[in-house]
Amino acid sequence: MSEAGATQHRQLKISILRYNPQDPNSEPHMQTFPLEEADGMTLFIALNEIREKQDASLQFDFVCRAGICGSCGMLINGRPGLACRTLTMHLGEEITLAPLPVFELIGDLSVNTGKWMRAMSERLETWIHTNEAVDLRKMEERMEPQLAEEIYELDRCIECGCCVAACGTARMREDFVGAVGINKIARFKIDPRDKRTDEDFYELVGDDDGVFGCMSLLGCHDVCPKELPLQTQIAFVRRKMVRMGMK
Amino acid sequence: MNIIYTDVLVVGGGLAGLRAAIGARRRGFEAVILSLVPPKRSHSAAAQGGMQASLGNAIKGEGDNEDVHFEDTVRGSDWGADQQVVRMFVNTAPKAVRELAAWGVPWNRVQRGDREVVINGQRVTITEKDAAHGLITARDFGGTKKWRTCYTSDGTGHAMLFAMSDQAIANSIPVHERTEAIALIHDGGRCFGAIVRNLVSGELVAYLARATVIATGGFGRVYRVTTNAVINEGMGAAIALETGVAALGNMEAVQFHPTGIFPAGILVTEGCRGDGGLLLDGDRHRFMPDYEPEKKELASRDVVSRRMEQHIRAGKGAKGRFGEHVWLDITILGRAHVEKNLREVKDICNYFLGVDPAVDLVPVRPAQHYSMGGVRTNHTGQSQTLKGLFACGEAACWDMHGFNRLGGNSVAETVVAGMIVGEFVADFCASPESDITISTGLVREFWERENARIDALINSTGTEDANVIKMRMQDLMTSNVGIFRTGDALKAAVDELQELLIKSRNIGLRYKVKASNPELVTAYRVQKMLKLALCVAYGALQRTESRGAHFREDYPQRNDRDWLKRTLATWPGEMDTLPTLNYEDLDILNMELPPGWRGYGAKDYIDHPDTAARQAQIEEIKNSLATADRFAIQNALMRFEHLLPERFQGRNERLGEILS
Amino acid sequence: MSKSIDLVAGAGLRDKTRKSRLPARLDFLQSASGLFLALFMWAHMIFVSSILLGKDAMYTITKMFEGYYVFGKSYPGLVSCVVAVVFFVFIVHAGLALRKFPINYRQYKLFRGHMKMMQHEDTSLWFVQVYTGFAMFFLGSVHLYIMLTHPDKIGPYASADRVWSDLMWPLYILLLLAVEFHGGVGLYRLAVKWGWLEGKNPNETRKKLKKAKWGITIVLLTLGFLSLAAYIKIGIAHSDQVGERYTPAGVEQPHQ
Numbered sequence A: 001m002s003e004a005g006a007t008q009h010r011q012l013k014i015s016i017l018r019y020n021p022q023d024p025n026s027e028p029h030m031q032t033f034p035l036e037e038a039d040g041m042t043l044f045i046a047l048n049e050i051r052e053k054q055d056a057s058l059q060f061d062f063v064c065r066a067g068i069c070g071s072c073g074m075l076i077n078g079r080p081g082l083a084c085r086t087l088t089m090h091l092g093e094e095i096t097l098a099p100l101p102v103f104e105l106i107g108d109l110s111v112n113t114g115k116w117m118r119a120m121s122e123r124l125e126t127w128i129h130t131n132e133a134v135d136l137r138k139m140e141e142r143m144e145p146q147l148a149e150e151i152y153e154l155d156r157c158i159e160c161g162c163c164v165a166a167c168g169t170a171r172m173r174e175d176f177v178g179a180v181g182i183n184k185i186a187r188f189k190i191d192p193r194d195k196r197t198d199e200d201f202y203e204l205v206g207d208d209d210g211v212f213g214c215m216s217l218l219g220c221h222d223v224c225p226k227e228l229p230l231q232t233q234i235a236f237v238r239r240k241m242v243r244m245g246m247k
Numbered sequence B: 001m002n003i004i005y006t007d008v009l010v011v012g013g014g015l016a017g018l019r020a021a022i023g024a025r026r027r028g029f030e031a032v033i034l035s036l037v038p039p040k041r042s043h044s045a046a047a048q049g050g051m052q053a054s055l056g057n058a059i060k061g062e063g064d065n066e067d068v069h070f071e072d073t074v075r076g077s078d079w080g081a082d083q084q085v086v087r088m089f090v091n092t093a094p095k096a097v098r099e100l101a102a103w104g105v106p107w108n109r110v111q112r113g114d115r116e117v118v119i120n121g122q123r124v125t126i127t128e129k130d131a132a133h134g135l136i137t138a139r140d141f142g143g144t145k146k147w148r149t150c151y152t153s154d155g156t157g158h159a160m161l162f163a164m165s166d167q168a169i170a171n172s173i174p175v176h177e178r179t180e181a182i183a184l185i186h187d188g189g190r191c192f193g194a195i196v197r198n199l200v201s202g203e204l205v206a207y208l209a210r211a212t213v214i215a216t217g218g219f220g221r222v223y224r225v226t227t228n229a230v231i232n233e234g235m236g237a238a239i240a241l242e243t244g245v246a247a248l249g250n251m252e253a254v255q256f257h258p259t260g261i262f263p264a265g266i267l268v269t270e271g272c273r274g275d276g277g278l279l280l281d282g283d284r285h286r287f288m289p290d291y292e293p294e295k296k297e298l299a300s301r302d303v304v305s306r307r308m309e310q311h312i313r314a315g316k317g318a319k320g321r322f323g324e325h326v327w328l329d330i331t332i333l334g335r336a337h338v339e340k341n342l343r344e345v346k347d348i349c350n351y352f353l354g355v356d357p358a359v360d361l362v363p364v365r366p367a368q369h370y371s372m373g374g375v376r377t378n379h380t381g382q383s384q385t386l387k388g389l390f391a392c393g394e395a396a397c398w399d400m401h402g403f404n405r406l407g408g409n410s411v412a413e414t415v416v417a418g419m420i421v422g423e424f425v426a427d428f429c430a431s432p433e434s435d436i437t438i439s440t441g442l443v444r445e446f447w448e449r450e451n452a453r454i455d456a457l458i459n460s461t462g463t464e465d466a467n468v469i470k471m472r473m474q475d476l477m478t479s480n481v482g483i484f485r486t487g488d489a490l491k492a493a494v495d496e497l498q499e500l501l502i503k504s505r506n507i508g509l510r511y512k513v514k515a516s517n518p519e520l521v522t523a524y525r526v527q528k529m530l531k532l533a534l535c536v537a538y539g540a541l542q543r544t545e546s547r548g549a550h551f552r553e554d555y556p557q558r559n560d561r562d563w564l565k566r567t568l569a570t571w572p573g574e575m576d577t578l579p580t581l582n583y584e585d586l587d588i589l590n591m592e593l594p595p596g597w598r599g600y601g602a603k604d605y606i607d608h609p610d611t612a613a614r615q616a617q618i619e620e621i622k623n624s625l626a627t628a629d630r631f632a633i634q635n636a637l638m639r640f641e642h643l644l645p646e647r648f649q650g651r652n653e654r655l656g657e658i659l660s
Numbered sequence C: 001m002s003k004s005i006d007l008v009a010g011a012g013l014r015d016k017t018r019k020s021r022l023p024a025r026l027d028f029l030q031s032a033s034g035l036f037l038a039l040f041m042w043a044h045m046i047f048v049s050s051i052l053l054g055k056d057a058m059y060t061i062t063k064m065f066e067g068y069y070v071f072g073k074s075y076p077g078l079v080s081c082v083v084a085v086v087f088f089v090f091i092v093h094a095g096l097a098l099r100k101f102p103i104n105y106r107q108y109k110l111f112r113g114h115m116k117m118m119q120h121e122d123t124s125l126w127f128v129q130v131y132t133g134f135a136m137f138f139l140g141s142v143h144l145y146i147m148l149t150h151p152d153k154i155g156p157y158a159s160a161d162r163v164w165s166d167l168m169w170p171l172y173i174l175l176l177l178a179v180e181f182h183g184g185v186g187l188y189r190l191a192v193k194w195g196w197l198e199g200k201n202p203n204e205t206r207k208k209l210k211k212a213k214w215g216i217t218i219v220l221l222t223l224g225f226l227s228l229a230a231y232i233k234i235g236i237a238h239s240d241q242v243g244e245r246y247t248p249a250g251v252e253q254p255h256q
């Protein structure tokens, strides 16, 4: 390169698993798109460019494009991750993208994590259970600052589904709640505002589709984009539930 | 043609829509929520910084109450706000925080004892009261006198949205995800629901409801550089506009956030500056005190954004590969603070810039951030012109932000508005007013019209590319209708936007499929977005003054004499290329806080003749009530409590104001 | 144990029939049996590898198990009892673990595909456990059955003859590999599964556990192979006298 400051951009090859279940003629296949890399290119930028310039039918989901909403989980070179915050410079020249498994496929890279998560929330009743009425005019109940932070730590899950897609158990057994679900139980369990007892939680996750189904593969823990302490939380819930089961 | 009936149709599953639906549901009405995406992915999740409510628990928030919050909000709005609505809001905000606390939001709490914080670039030790230990704490945010912004680390919106969404699930409220309302069904005076497109199958369904609530958030994506999510395209406001009956208020009032990371535009929270972060220029000089000696980095957003752009224009910016920017410095806060309290910021810098904000400076430049404008409603959230149509949240303009909203006031507004509007919607549904008699013919007419429009796009032999038009619109808006506005640039923008609108009627698609088809979506949305863009640009062109976020270089003064009014935009003719603008006066004689100096920014403005008179009146009332408590004085100045739903009336308890 | 009777917000948990406690117990049992077997295998290694210290050492330990030093007389039946207990735990453990196996080809293929795609160590290690467990089901059973039925035929010569002249060594090589990999991974998994030794920084702890796991496996495999080599060596040397029992020098004949 003779010109000062001009950078040589790599020529990327992005292979995408294409399939549109809406279309009876569609068959799953890999399609490769060439793309010139740009500075600071994320997969969000790359995919949009492909859609704008090469194939208008390509389906994928982005919302916040800032790594906080959990919409853009996909398999990036085989591993679940958030596409919007993946810089292409951290990947090789050949990149493979595929939709997250386990979830219902909408088309190409777009999957219905929302439906799965809602079902999970309904099943695990992921809300505060109490029958103490609050008077909104009165001062709030106190909480130890440390405890509030601990709850938030577990509340940070964005329901992206990466942990589910990374879990061998979830792939083999459709009804497994996944790390995301077990983490929710841990979150509500340590929250004193939720009046459910261990016995109640046992009803929700005390079986092989629940916490006892987890085989400690820890794929969930290792891919979680929010770095939630899934390993320790699953262990925590397991200990509590086993204690419950021994009574 | 499928028809779905419900009592309340809520378009939008963000904080505002969810809360309104919960309110109606709890009063026994059936509610259905529509959302482009799963509700927990709504852009409310992006709010990092926090939610304002005058709890006054933190030591730096001591003495805070509704009055202080009210003043801050009205000043922030540059007197554009409806002061009664602001009063309703500040009185309900503490209740909203407390409700969310009961629903599980892990608000950060006051820790008694000494704590080191950075204020104004200095490390100082503050001591929290024993009595406040364990109560909800607050941080500092721009434009506020007290530390009032409640937060959960830097994932406030996320925690709120998840708690709210889970409440909706607890109340068994169905959410029809991946659906889009593309037109409102109405007869010119009454709204009956919406025509809704299933984004996966492409099917059109008619939803009929007693009350329809627009809670679709902002329209930031009419700009190229924006902190908004890619779904924030303003479709709710647009379909209201397309009724030709409902009006959009103050569309030219668009806020720019000082710290979007450069060049991606992803927001790093105001909390960075609230916690003590500084803005540095190309020479690593802290420049804000030169312009705003009093508030410095924490002046209101419009002021800080403008000063940054001004400084860059003066050649003092830092030069990067993609252009000029300034630096945000949070290294002084220390790694522990950054990793604990500003973790999302750290992640963003790490993932999108490859820098570590605990040791590196962060390149930032203002980016479009918030739309003060939206569907114009009265204090109940109902459109003044289209009965049965309600709106709340960022999509609405019941007008508590005026021409500039304060950081932290928006998520607070979404929840408060959801609470209040939800009650009024329920009241409406409970009254005979809400009974609807609608012929299926009318429904079919709307359904067929929308179906025909989509068919026309798919079968179009047009040559225009939807993406190209959209990008041109976004560029125009960012360059000509941005932070600094001039008559010429605005005129040029309005002209070209009109051309684009005409071109957009001749779009051809490469991918001609009716079911899930991203290009088709871009095509029909860009037609609507252009109308919104025109409302913004044309409104800005007409408004020959500067107020809040709307800054005209050729008219730098705020002009209360001629412009203390709200812009109302309507779009009566389908083939029009410009909105019809009308203006609604703000009545100074009913204001609790007549126009004055905001406390920061330029001090010169043109007074309204009524201001002095009202000021005198207020003095008199205050003197005559010298011994009365603040509630009595407030009540004498401007009554508002009767406007609130009964459920949310009443005072708020504080450490210093215990309720019996 | 009180049943919470005051749930709201549509929970209605109390209306449901009480969920079976069995899964909790089975999960516990699976781990307990695994732990027992893993610890037993450590002891087993000490016992078997005593041959490395010499024939006398192993002889002594054998006699100890037969109760010689307690009763002054050998009761090989005692060994059978121990074997029976271990065999029982072994079968229980295998039975419990079987529940986790892919139950059909579809699941098997899904998991394999998943493992290949993820390239994730802990996931792959689970598959190692399944394979080795499956192998042990047969190999271990054969070994245990022999031990159960011939408890008296243990000793420096008897064992060596079995290893070499009865052609047990190929089975032992496989079994050794299987059991050490399986047990090593199993113990590591127990720690992460129950949150043992988590400490302040569980991620760091996990890395350390992983290292320790590999370390233990290597040490045990080395010991195991050395012992096996020792048996083979003795076995070859002793191959023309198969059936003869070892008598330590200067010790009175224990078998009468």
Ligand SMILES: Cc1cc2nc3c(=O)[nH]c(=O)nc-3n(C[C@H](O)[C@H](O)[C@H](O)COP(=O)(O)OP(=O)(O)OC[C@H]3O[C@@H](n4cnc5c(N)ncnc54)[C@H](O)[C@@H]3O)c2cc1C
Pocket: B011, B012, B013, B014, B015, B016, B017, B034, B035, B036, B037, B038, B039, B042, B043, B044, B045, B046, B047, B048, B049, B050, B051, B052, B156, B157, B179, B180, B181, B182, B215, B216, B217, B218, B227, B228, B229, B231, B232, B234, B235, B236, B267, B269, B369, B370, B392, B393, B394, B395, B407, B408, B409, B410, B411, B412, B414
């Ligand atoms: C990066 C960022 C940070 C922010 N930080 C703060 C902060 O710290 N404090 C603060 O107070 N405010 C903050 N704000 C502002 C605040 O987050 C938003 O104003 C607020 O969350 C808007 O909420 P909402 O419920 O009105 O809309 P949203 O949360 O945007 O929800 C809109 C909903 O409408 C749906 N929708 C849209 N169109 C349609 C359609 N046609 N049909 C069906 N559904 C539709 C969407 O799917 C979505 O569910 C921030 C904003 C941004 C962009």
Ligand code: HEM
Pocket: A214, A215, A216, C030, C031, C032, C033, C034, C035, C037, C038, C039, C041, C090, C093, C094, C097, C098, C100, C101, C126, C129, C130, C132, C133, C134, C136, C137, C138, C140, C179, C182, C183, C184, C185, C186, C187, C189, C190, C193
């Ligand atoms: C027939 C023989 C065996 C089979 C089929 C078998 C199978 C398995 C399987 C599949 C697992 C994984 C279970 C899970 O993921 O939940 C497992 C776990 C384990 N196995 Fe075995 N195994 C056998 C013998 C042994 C032996 C001999 C040992 C002793 C070294 C052992 C020790 C362990 C341990 C410690 C665990 C971890 C337990 C847990 O996760 O709860 N296993 N076994």
Ligand code: HEM
Pocket: C044, C048, C079, C082, C083, C084, C086, C090, C136, C140, C143, C144, C147, C153, C154, C155, C158, C159, C160, C162, C163, C168, C172, C175, C176, C177, C179, C223, C224, C225, C227, C228, C231
């Ligand atoms: C109480 C039960 C057991 C007894 C008494 C026992 C005894 C023995 C003895 C005496 C040997 C030496 C060789 C021989 O005599 O054939 C041996 C070797 C071996 N045993 Fe066991 N065993 C038992 C259980 C197990 C189990 C459960 C396993 C694994 C599943 C196992 C795996 C092995 C292996 C791999 C060897 C060869 C090891 C080497 O030489 O390094 N044993 N055992």
Ligand code: SF4
Pocket: A156, A157, A158, A159, A160, A161, A162, A163, A164, A179, A180, A183, A220, A223, A224, A225, A226, A227, A228, A230
């Ligand atoms: S636990 Fe982590 S990986 Fe799983 S859904 Fe939540 S954020 Fe995503």
Ligand code: F3S
Pocket: A163, A166, A167, A168, A169, A170, A178, A179, A213, A214, A215, A216, A217, A218, A219, A220, A221, A234
């Ligand atoms: S990957 Fe799956 S098996 Fe358990 S530890 Fe995680 S949920």
Ligand code: FES
Pocket: A061, A062, A063, A064, A065, A066, A067, A068, A069, A070, A071, A072, A073, A082, A083, A084, A085
């Ligand atoms: S688009 Fe929101 S996390 Fe990627």
